[in-house]
Amino acid sequence: MTVDWSAFTPAASLAGGLLIGLAAAIFVIFNGRIAGISGIIGGLIKPRLGDLNWRIAFIAGLIIAPILYAFFFPLPQVQVEAETSTLIIAGLLVGVGTRFGSGCTSGHGVCGISRLSTRSVVATLTFMLAGFITVFLVRHL
Template sequence: METEFTPWMSLSGGILIGLSAILLMIFNGRIAGMTGIVSGIIPPVSTDWTWRVAFLAGAVLAPLVFLASGGAIPFAVPVSLPLLALGGLIVGIGVYFGAGCTSGHGVCGMARLSPRSIAATVTFMIFTGLTVYVVRHIAGI
């Protein structure tokens, strides 16, 4: 599976992600980690659930607006549903034991120069690269 090089779309997306993280920190004093945001709307519901729902609604609605405006999001999953579920389970375990997700550590934590977030980001990037290598070149999936 080959991926397309899209520097301007990627830069635009990165800027929007960074801007949303900055605005959330400025106006709410909160980290834009999706796992933490979602955990605040799952019972027992956090007292500050309104901004969490608004943030998640924006994360869902933005791609829908992009698609409605004629944009396309090519997507292919080259593995079976059981392998996809297993991957999700492994990521969930990593999020739990890593005390946060890629957005919390990689975007917000590294921007704050958090040593824990830098270590977590380096760790998941190494294992992401290893996983891609194993899946594509050794397992041949």
């Protein structure tokens, strides 16, 4: 295994983590809701009364933010080393996993662990373990 030291960016990674944590904290303080992406998108399927606008605004912010960022800084190059069929299967498996796990990595990993939720700690450890096993199987076997 080799490490691409040019891609090692601890300061930028720390800043990104702090911004995600701050955004999640602000979101829960002002809305009383967890910033779990799968739950936010899932709520668009059958929205409750008064629930649609904030969900659309949240998703719009996720789309607009990198576009605004691109005006000031170059976007990183995206390199996907998988076939389209593999990506589709992986996406479906992640979707099924978020339903079984009652949330996604953002809901459990960022918001749940910060609330000291045992369920979120277990879910996040399960996500991570599944990811480690998948990478090992795909790359080494």
